[in-house]
Amino acid sequence: MLSYLIRRLIAAAGLVVVISMITFAIFYVAPRIGGATSESMASRYVGRSATGATVEQIAERLGFNDPIPVQYWNWAKGVVVGTTYDYGAGVEKCPAPCLGYSFRTQQPVLPEIKRRIPITFSLAIGAAFLWVVSGVAVGVLSALKRGSIFDRIAMTVALAGVSMPIFWTGLISLSYFSYTLGWTPPGASYVPLTENPLKWAHGLLLPWITLALLFSAQYARLTRAGMLETMGEDYIRTARAKGLRERTVVMKHGLRGALTPIVTIFGLDFGLLIGGAVLTETVFGLPGLGQLAIQGTKNNDLPQVLGVVLLAALFVAVANLVVDLLYAVVDPRVRAK
């Protein structure tokens, strides 16, 4: 078990390094391949009125003329130990972990990201709870009552849930439940959990349900397929032969066997989501990470986008690690390998 843990940790660390390289490449190398010069890269960091000579100078100071590996090294070093940006008019400090320094807002991007993490996290965790519980419950019932009216209706709704985009279901539900019925507050009404848990949940209810609808459909289908498979296994017959009650047979023996793919997909979905639920946050006006990334893109604020992307990638890597560890908890055969 311990060696499994260590191997997984090393693999996760390696994954993070690779992710950082890819992220760096997307933002710093790809534009160069596309024809951008070191000057045009640097021009984003200076005012529009800057002369060609100034831009050249800035490009040199920000290291755009260095070989790519050196640039990556300096950037990665900044993430780990912090760095300073000398752009001529002054020196800006970016303490570790420096995910980047936004020259638009004249500050490191990390504090703003930190401020937004709880919002995205609140959205993700509530939605995840809803979709796992509802998806698995519907999936189990559908599998047990295969071919019944319940199964058919559930699977049709599930198909519809997967097919309907968030920006449509979100807007429809917002218009109906918030503006027509007034049950939930309209968008852009986030209240931190620490301030008022009730208002926190009330404000997030609609985004939760909307997001959960999209995911629970997938989970219901996955659970149904898994249950149909495990309920036909020999060990289910053994469980019945012991005289176990059918409910125990289903929940303890059947569901346990069907859990592995659900754990896998959940880790990836959740990791992806806490990196920013772009559509949901935009529709419901939640100032989370996804919105920050959109903002950065609109403003051509490269470091800000890079910061969010790097963090999101990190979340996915961590989620992957957690999934790997959960595997070992769920399936003892994994531990032995």
Add this chain to the structure above:
Amino acid sequence: MTDNVKTPYLDVNDLRVHFRTDDGLVRSVDGLSFQVERGKTLGIVGESGSGKSVTSMAVMGLHTASNAELTGSIRLDGQELVGAGKEAVRALRGKKMAMIFQDPLSAMHPYYTVGNQIIEAYRIHNKVTKKVARKHAIDLLDRVGIPEPGKRVDSYPHQFSGGMRQRAMIAMALSCDPDLLIADEPTTALDVTVQAQILDLIRDLQKDFNSAVVIITHDLGVVAEVADDILVMYAGRAVEYGTAEEIFNEGEHPYTWGLLSSMPRFDRKRTERLEPIKGTPPSLIRVPKGCPFNPRCQYVDLVGEPCVTERPSLLAEGSSHGVACHIPPEQRSAIWNDEIAPRFA
């Protein structure tokens, strides 16, 4: 009370298990009767698809498919199981009747330790603490011959060898001292050397627990080893039913002859070839009229007409030995003595 001792512990009468399918009615078991007393072992023998496993599942009440139709009678210790409530039969499972399955690797849950699976079985029917149940599980593992049971109780099935897994499976089945033990191909998935050990174990345990045992197999070697009585099944029916001596020493049904002749034997002359039964088992949707074995029977010309029109009944004239065949008894013994028996001489 002396009368009670004689009543068979398991009494199956005219059992029919049919499945309604889109292709037609599948008559998996069609009018089967047999009895097993405590302390006795019945071997049910037949090819794949002859209805052996369907029979055992019916006794255990494990036919959950909505298209399964059970009629006839299954009496366990005098209690009728056909038509009994699901909950009533469930309460008997594991406690009064238990089952050992063919492939212990797939029959045990891969995610739970062997100990936990035995503890679970024990605690369904016994209100005891986990600690007591664990002690019981260790004792059982010890009883079925697993070394270091105190350690192995926390192992997972995949950490056991095939033979050990089957032992653990037996321990699980025995956890509540069942009076009826059904073993469905208990040795098929095991090495030959391990097979003998497992059969010995089942025989030993039967002596200790004085339980009624039903062993289902396609392997005549297995029943020769352990069975007191033998029921030969074909196409969902009994074609021959008698004591092991009767079947092996004076088998009377052409199908039984076929089974015996196709069995590899050490004492057989090496020059002689095995004689497989020609043809394939019939579809259980369209069972042949008359004797279901008639299309494959090489003696069908001896009788002719009745074999293809009239279903032979399992006659037991004055003895326990029943044979469902239209060939006159004298002629059958003649064939046995002249043709079949010499093959094993």
